[in-house]
Amino acid sequence: MKKIIGLVVSGLAVSGLLIAQNLNVQVGQVTYQVPAELAGRMNYHNGTTLQVLDRTFTLAEIDSMAVSANEPSNTVTLVYNADGQAVTIANIQTASSNNLYANASNLALYQDTLSGVVVRFAMSGVTMIEAESVDAYQIAGDATNKHSIIDFYAPEGTTLMPNTDYLIAMYPCDLYGGYRLSIYANGQVAHYFGVHQVTEAGSFIRPLDLNEADLEFGDPDAPLVEEERPGLNEETKAALAAYKKNPTEANKQALLEQMGIRYDKVVARKKAKLRELEREAHHQSLIDEMQAIVDEMVENRDIRIEQQFLRLIDPREDEDPNDAWMVLRGANGNADNPYIAYAPVTNAEYALYNSAHTYTDGLDNYPVVNISYNDAVAYCNWLSASDAQHTYRLPTEEEWILSAGHMPKDVVMNSNHVESGLTAVDAYAQTTGACGGIDFWGNCWEWTSTTNEAGQYIVKGGAWDTSRDECRTEYSDDARIGAQGYANVGFRIVRVDR
Numbered sequence: 001m002k003k004i005i006g007l008v009v010s011g012l013a014v015s016g017l018l019i020a021q022n023l024n025v026q027v028g029q030v031t032y033q034v035p036a037e038l039a040g041r042m043n044y045h046n047g048t049t050l051q052v053l054d055r056t057f058t059l060a061e062i063d064s065m066a067v068s069a070n071e072p073s074n075t076v077t078l079v080y081n082a083d084g085q086a087v088t089i090a091n092i093q094t095a096s097s098n099n100l101y102a103n104a105s106n107l108a109l110y111q112d113t114l115s116g117v118v119v120r121f122a123m124s125g126v127t128m129i130e131a132e133s134v135d136a137y138q139i140a141g142d143a144t145n146k147h148s149i150i151d152f153y154a155p156e157g158t159t160l161m162p163n164t165d166y167l168i169a170m171y172p173c174d175l176y177g178g179y180r181l182s183i184y185a186n187g188q189v190a191h192y193f194g195v196h197q198v199t200e201a202g203s204f205i206r207p208l209d210l211n212e213a214d215l216e217f218g219d220p221d222a223p224l225v226e227e228e229r230p231g232l233n234e235e236t237k238a239a240l241a242a243y244k245k246n247p248t249e250a251n252k253q254a255l256l257e258q259m260g261i262r263y264d265k266v267v268a269r270k271k272a273k274l275r276e277l278e279r280e281a282h283h284q285s286l287i288d289e290m291q292a293i294v295d296e297m298v299e300n301r302d303i304r305i306e307q308q309f310l311r312l313i314d315p316r317e318d319e320d321p322n323d324a325w326m327v328l329r330g331a332n333g334n335a336d337n338p339y340i341a342y343a344p345v346t347n348a349e350y351a352l353y354n355s356a357h358t359y360t361d362g363l364d365n366y367p368v369v370n371i372s373y374n375d376a377v378a379y380c381n382w383l384s385a386s387d388a389q390h391t392y393r394l395p396t397e398e399e400w401i402l403s404a405g406h407m408p409k410d411v412v413m414n415s416n417h418v419e420s421g422l423t424a425v426d427a428y429a430q431t432t433g434a435c436g437g438i439d440f441w442g443n444c445w446e447w448t449s450t451t452n453e454a455g456q457y458i459v460k461g462g463a464w465d466t467s468r469d470e471c472r473t474e475y476s477d478d479a480r481i482g483a484q485g486y487a488n489v490g491f492r493i494v495r496v497d498r
Helices: 104-113 234-245 249-280 284-299 301-313 347-353 373-385 397-404
Strands: 017-019 023-027 030-034 038-045 049-052 055-058 064-066 069-071 075-080 086-089 092-094 115-119 126-133 149-153 166-170 179-185 188-194 203-205 325-327 339-341 390-393 445-451 457-460 494-497
Touching: 115 179, 126 166, 149 166, 179 249, 188 249, 234 249, 234 301, 249 284, 249 301, 284 301, 301 397, 347 373, 373 390, 397 445, 397 457
Parallel strands: 092 149, 115 203
Antiparallel strands: 017 069, 023 030, 023 064, 030 086, 038 049, 038 075, 049 055, 115 166, 126 149, 126 179, 179 188, 325 339, 339 494, 390 494, 445 457
8 A cells, every 4th residue: 555654634733734746645545645846735624635736635534644754734735736636445455344435625635536346255254355457457555556357355353244345446447258256265265257347436346256155265375277278157058048948049049148247257267367477486388378378369259159159069978988989069060971081190090091001010000100191181082981871081270170179288288398309199188178189289280271371281289299288179270281291290080971
């Protein structure tokens, strides 16, 4: 909090007043600051009010004020800045149930400048709330000392009273892209992420969907963990059920709206992690990687929500949960009923087609590599020729993305040289894609049938010798010549009905 020194006014008569170049009048968590250059005068009236230029404060509403030199009268003479009056909002605030922001003498300041968040908890034991604009927008400070984080404390030695409104003062701010409330209670902390809100001058917002039952408390010293693939909340489940029962455009839009909220909360959490890394990380590469993830999620928001929508409404059930084929969820619009392979094609599988294919003993379950796109297509044609019910092909890039889903941030995989080369396709089977398949990320790139502008075939998923960032599902910057094989490129296939 901005340190307020000097005279404290509490409705008593004032004598021995002071000359200053700046006057700070603190009302609640807000400091009303008058700087220097235009001649002006502040008057006290009967020890009950303070007049600053055209604004009159009731002394009972003033928490404290600071001036700097003695003058034996009941007026304070100052020099004002030509820019007029300024407001400083403290980045460290103490809770009070006696909020004075909208009192008559402070009303103009409140309507022009102040906003914030109202918090209210049924639980007991809350000692502090940390509020942050995850986009790093200013919510406190002044023109030269800007803060995107506010620490809001219960009075010393106490906790916030249950079922009581508390106001965290902020500058008006566009919080549509996200804000974080970290709630400290009983020695632990839980994080809430709000989206799609704006704090407007003259009003305070309440978190749209803060449910205390959903808060997960943990070690306050632990780093913020990004939420990956969050489960559907009750609102989204209800919207999904309504759409499946009656697939109207209105019900679709209601479902997409709920999905958008959930998606944006995940993005807000990642933004908060990015801000944490910027404050604490020792390696710029970590910051750059997280920035790339955030940028991609923001840029491709609508595409990724649509992909998830297609997965959710896919009505198909796996014909045989024990076989090597997974429903390619989201591609149910295709009449050919596509399924995707559980894992990339292995050396042993490819050798059944091409007896000339040789590999080192013990590597049967390793992905086959050094296979050109053309050879991979030939393998698919060979499979198709012996199956009267199905045909086989390589996935498009969109199908591969639908199958893999978003790569979890904490994925365990063979990338970035964590291994000295390829591993078996099931070596990292604990991490699965959206369809339930394995080995989508790392180990070896996988051919797709989608070409770039140069006519090369896009490969997906990264490899053992690529960075984790290049393994991301949405990464589309690597493509290869179809007639050539590569030591770190394999393939996975799609099965469709004839």
